[in-house]
Amino acid sequence: MAELLPTIKSPEDLTGFNAAQLDQLAVEIREVLCNLVATRTAHFASNLGVVELCIALHRTFDFTQDRLIWDTGHQVYPHKLVTGRYDQFNTMRTKGGLMGYPNPHESEYDLFMTGHAGASVSTVMGLASGDFLNGNSDRHSVAVIGDGAFPSGMVFEALNNAKVLNGNLLIILNDNKMSICPRVGGVADYFDRLRMNPFYTGFKNEVVKALNMVPVFGDPTERFLAQLKEGVKAGLHGGMLFEELGINYIGPIDGHNIQLLRKYLEMVKTQKGPTLLHVVTEKGHGYDPAAEDPVYYHTPPVLRKSEDCGEAPKTSGGSKAYTNYARDAIADVMRKNQSVTIMTAAMCQGTKMEPLRDEFGDRFFDTGICESHTVAFAAGQAKAGLRPIVNIYSTFLQRSFDQVFQEVALQDLPVVFTMDRAGITAADGPTHHGMYDIGYMRLFPNMIVMAPGDADELTEMVSFAVSVDHPTAIRYPKTNAENIARDRQPIELGKAEVLKRGSDGAVICYGTQLAEAKKAVELLAKDGIDVTLVNARFAKPIDSETILPILKESPFVVTVEEAALMTGFGSALLETANEAGIDASHVKRLGIADLFVQHGDRAEILAELQLDSLGIAQVCRELAAAHDEISSQH
Ligand SMILES: Cc1ncc(C[n+]2csc(CCOP(=O)(O)OP(=O)(O)O)c2C)c(N)n1
Ligand SMILES: CC(=O)[C@@H](O)[C@H](O)COP(=O)(O)O
Ligand SMILES: [Mg+2]
Structure with a gap:
């Protein structure tokens, strides 16, 4: 079959594609993703996992009218490929080229420039509300949000608000059992229980058979949907958490079956009020090494090109990054002082904290993508006499501005903030550069704000910070560390x-x-x-x-x-x-x-x-x- 992807100039071109062609398109998209990571580091496993979902969405909705927001935005590559950016795809994440996140300057199909997790449900609700008030209530609004991003506090704030919404709202939960690291917490457990739902495990096959008999358009769909929902509600109890919040819950369904996805999407399109469609996907789908090790393949180093896709050298090589110095310094103070705890908000891998997770067990906390909670939680620990270190990227810590103020600085609690990725983060771009932390930290009374001049000074600052009875913040960038040979003067509070x-x-x-x-x-x-x-x-x-x-x-x-x-x-x-x-x-x-x-x-x-x-x-x-x-x- 002739290649399809190069012929797609806009999603409208998908209209004439039959099932086999849509499946072929998925194969071609994965090939392009593989070729990309053979040339540079880029988000990979998350993109492999949403190929079918992306095709089904664009085949079902018209996003020149309807609204689509990919939460966080790191899984937006297939979307870029089918929305007219195939020809520029090899410029991805390079200067002047395509951004690795949604970018309204690139395309009308990208509504918000995003990179921080958790905002999609709120922004899509705002769009739906705006469309309703503007008399465009026939427009559909869709948020695709991963199971890692879902526990963000903002999502629950939006769900709490969803019931009052007049417009059409579809939340697609893309559940691949992963954040960057394996997802953690009670919401993750709840999703696991939903996966055990007979609707997904066994009864699903019956549903699929029944669905195949239902035409995609017209009244029978609505009738079927009503029966289906009653069935789910009465017998299966799936998604009751959402149902009780006034949100229709449907699923879980297989997110790698384009035809099945299309049928469900057509059905939920007719649904009034907020609906959550639970879609199960595999992070890294279609490329076995990525599916087997989605943590490594979230943003792998450049892959060596091989026939099926690529093969990554598992050694990181090169000199030690500031991140590693921070990690080692934290490990050191944790060994010396039993009251020191360490917190990450789902960035265990990027901050190289995995060894600390293994070594310190109950003094290691992965809170999930919940930065606001993390900071307030650390404040509580500090009040209880512990010495928490909150290790969060500079850009993501912005989500906790008010907790830094109210729960930490105002109480003058000895919480240490180690702010990784402070400065230019390069290929990620404006959503991720850590530019503002000096300002948002030095603003508050009681806060001690510092930055090391080199690697050994970072080590010293971490040790200094846990000895101080006030909140402290240390910033360091994403780059290889250097040491400056000199007669070092020891760190002293407020001394240059x-x-x-x-x-x-x-x-x-x-x-x-x-x-x-x-x-x-x-x-x-x-x-x-x-x-x-x-x-x-x-x-x-x-x-x-x-x-x-x-x-x-x-x-x-x-x-x-x-x-x-x-x-x-x-x-x-x-x-x-x-x-x-x-x-x-x-x-x-x-x-x-x-x-x-x-x-x-x-x-x-x-x-x-x-x-x-x-x-x-x-x-x-x-x-x-x-x-x-x-x-x-x-
Ligand atoms: C506020 C915020 N905190 C942390 C991150 C870093 N981050 C980017 S993607 C990601 C995992 C997201 O998991 P999920 O939503 O399930 O998407 P998946 O990669 O599994 O497709 C994390 C922690 C972020 N982008 N924004
Ligand atoms: C999507 C996202 O926010 C992260 O994946 C981010 O790109 C990680 O950055 P590092 O690669 O610097 O850890
Ligand atoms: Mg996930």
Whole structure:
């Protein structure tokens, strides 16, 4: 059969496809996904698992009118392939190319740019409500949400609200038994029990037979649906949790059978009020290694191309990342201090915490994708006398802004926040760069906010943080760690470290761009520009005793941080200078301006932001030249 996928310019092209062609399309989509991960790292197993669901959805609904939101958005690749982006697919996650998440700038079929889990049910409800009020109540609104994302508090807030909705709402629970790691918690157990439902295990076959006799369109469908639901309600009790919340529950059904999916989708289309369709899929479906090890294949390293798909080298290789240093430092303090606990919100794999899960058993907590709960839970533990470490990516911790304020900072509780992926996260893009944590942490009284200049300093900071009787936050990026050879000064609360003194200007670095700042200072020395280099270490309390005299004496000052300038370290410095009545008009802040940084290569993005050695040196040269010019005029 001729290839189908290249011919699809929009989902409308699926209209004429018969069952065999739709099945062939699924095969072709998987091939394209395989080819992609043979060239770069990308989300893989989740995408393999939703191929049939995606085809069935686009074959059943018209999403130029109807609404579709893929929760989180990491499983959106098949959707991109059938919505006119096949030709650009090889640009996926590269600079200027397709984003690895839904992106309204790319397509009318992507309604929200998303990357954080749990919002889909709320946003789809808003769309349905808006459509109803605008007189477009014939539009259908569909949220596809994974079993990992489902326990997010926001989903339950939306379910609580769903009953009052006038519009058409379909929630598709994509249950593949996995988050990134195996899903955990009571909701996961509930889904497991639903899978035991005879509707899915045995009676399902009868249902399938019956369904095959039902035409896809017309009244018989409605009649059948009514009978089916009564059957489920009366005899099988599946999904009573949802039913009691006023949400029709249907399923579970096989999510890899396009025809079956289509029949159910056609049926639920006629359903009034909120409906939850429970679809069972296999994460990694269609490529055995991914189905067998969906954790590794969630975002695998580049696969070696082989005939059936690809084969990944299981060694990670390369030097140690900051993530590993943090993990080892946490393990160390946990061994020494029995009151230290560790928490992850479903990111055990990305934060490399699996060994801690194995070693520390009951002091290790995976709360699921529930960051708000995690922080409040940690606050409770701290109040009970424990020393919780909350290890969450900078971007995801934003989900807990108010818990950081109310439950932690306001109570002045000794919770340690280790914020991984603080800074540019590269291929994931604007949804995932950790840009705002300096601001959202230093805002609150009692909070101690720090960033290590290198790997060993991260280790020291973790140990320092658990010894402090206040909330503390440590940020570090997603990159290989460096160490800067020097006579290390021990970590002391609110003390910066001066690495070098110079008379022509000063570079004050907050965080791990310190190695680049040091290189810049060395480059400048070659040009005869003698610059002070400071490792700030603390954004709060800021070391005014060390830094303000440098500000006064230096012809120019450059602050360096891998974070949003607004509310960041440089801004903290300006505030401190202002309060001390010191002129800071000669301070130039390097960091991220008031914009969303797009996806791309980390080194390339940092270079564009002038956060690498060449950029920092260049800015210093310009400031030195401007200062010389002004001096020569006087
Ligand atoms: C708020 C938030 N926390 C954590 C993550 C990281 N994350 C991305 S996908 C994922 C697992 C999602 O599981 P599920 O929804 O079941 O999708 P699957 O990958 O199984 O298809 C996690 C934890 C995120 N994107 N957003
Ligand atoms: C979809 C999602 O949010 C995660 O899969 C994220 O892409 C993980 O990032 P890392 O690869 O940096 O762990
Ligand atoms: Mg899942």
